Amino acid sequence: MNVRKQITAATLASSLAAALAMAAAPAVAAPKPMRADMDKCYGIALKADNDCAAGPGTTCAGTARVDYQGNSWKYVAKGTCTQIPTPKGPGSLTQKA
Amino acid sequence: MFAPVQSAFAAALLDPERPVPAGLSTHTAAPLNKRFAAYRNNVVVGLVNALGTRFPATQRIVGEEFFRAMARVFVTAHPPRSPLLMTYGDDFPDFIAGFPPTAEMPYLADVARLEAARTRAYHAADAAPLAPEEIACLKSDSLQGLRFLLHPSAQVVRSAHPIVTLWAMNSGERELGPVEDWRPEDALIARPRLEVEVRALPVGGAAFIVQLLAGQTLEEAATAALADAGDFDLARNLAGLIGAGLITGFAIEEPRKELP
Structure with a gap:
């Protein structure tokens, strides 16, 4: 005999309620939302690791062709950008040449 | 007709055994076959680089030399079907699964599947x-x-x-x-x-x-x-x-x- 476990309407309801409780609890870490305490930091991203902007003719994120490209930026914690050292000098809140 | 010229040109790009396509000319003194060889090399190296960018963990597991040799075999057998390089290599994991030198690494194709999925996720709609x-x-x-x-x-x-x-x-x-x-x-x-x-x-x-x-x-x-x-x-x-x-x-x- 094929014993197949059944999902009842009550199971669905209780599981969903439990899931919402778990998702709300801090134990299940939700991915970080976009926050206002991030700066766009230019000139620190490794190639293909920029979050956006890498000059004309590119399709933006992930397109920087060289490491620490001056016109590509990456999100970093607010206030830390200009303290990030790279072999090409610190990060910048504006585009670097 | 232009189509036969194009297919002969494309086929010769991926197969170094083929002669330089007919009808090409050069404005410099360099021999035609040398100039075509440079182009041929750029096409393959560009595609191998694209695979290396999309499958960095796979490359790290087998090493760069092995990876590039394997990618080269794939590139010549599976040239891109779309001008969008971001989708190139969707069938690379299946190729790895059937590539005899990787038989001792049965997990390799699945790691590549994970990496291919990451690129697709990256470019998926918000x-x-x-x-x-x-x-x-x-x-x-x-x-x-x-x-x-x-x-x-x-x-x-x-x-x-x-x-x-x-x-x-x-x-x-x-x-x-x-x-x-x-x-x-x-x-x-x-x-x-x-x-x-x-x-x-x-x-x-x-x-x-x-x-x-x-x-x-x-x-x-x-x-x-x-x-x-x-x-x-x-x-x-x-x-x-x-x-x-x-x-x-x-x-x-x-x-x-x-x-x-």
Whole structure:
């Protein structure tokens, strides 16, 4: 005999309620939302690791062709950008040449 | 006709045994075959580089020399079918699975599948996750006809090998070391916000999500997951999806009224 476990309407309801409780609890870490305490930091991203902007003719994120490209930026914690050292000098809140 | 010229040119690009296509001329003194050889090399190297960019963990596992040699074989046998290089290599994992020199690394193709899914997730459409409050509003008597809509970037890669651990160790996410606990891992790959995320799924989770992605109801997906793994935990799996921000919508099907 094929014993197949059944999902009842009550199971669905209780599981969903439990899931919402778990998702709300801090134990299940939700991915970080976009926050206002991030700066766009230019000139620190490794190639293909920029979050956006890498000059004309590119399709933006992930397109920087060289490491620490001056016109590509990456999100970093607010206030830390200009303290990030790279072999090409610190990060910048504006585009670097 | 131009088409035969084009196909002869394209075929000669990928096969160094073929002669330089007819009808080419050069404005400089350099011999034609040398100039064509440079072009030929650029095409193959460019595609090999594209694969190296898309499959960095796979490359790290086998080493650059092996990877580039394998990629070169793939490139000549599977030239791009689309001008979009971001999609190039979707069939590279299948090629790896059938590539005899990798036979001793049966996990390699699955790690490559995970990496291919990451690129697809990266380029997938954006979608805003449902807030838990919106999910909490669902009436309990409507749950049996409930279908969840998952984020467009969400993909599942199932494996008989610990692919999430292997990928994490070879992508810098986790320190490289011996895999203590060699067991199957199913991966969930998605980009709910800016970053592509890779998670190892709990038991039954892959079957559950695959069914949801196929448009099955919550009830059907949970039943399939229970059949796949007897100790499937519906609440835990739902919490994972909600917490990851991967539930982006829902639809409720009215139960069919029985005729009197």
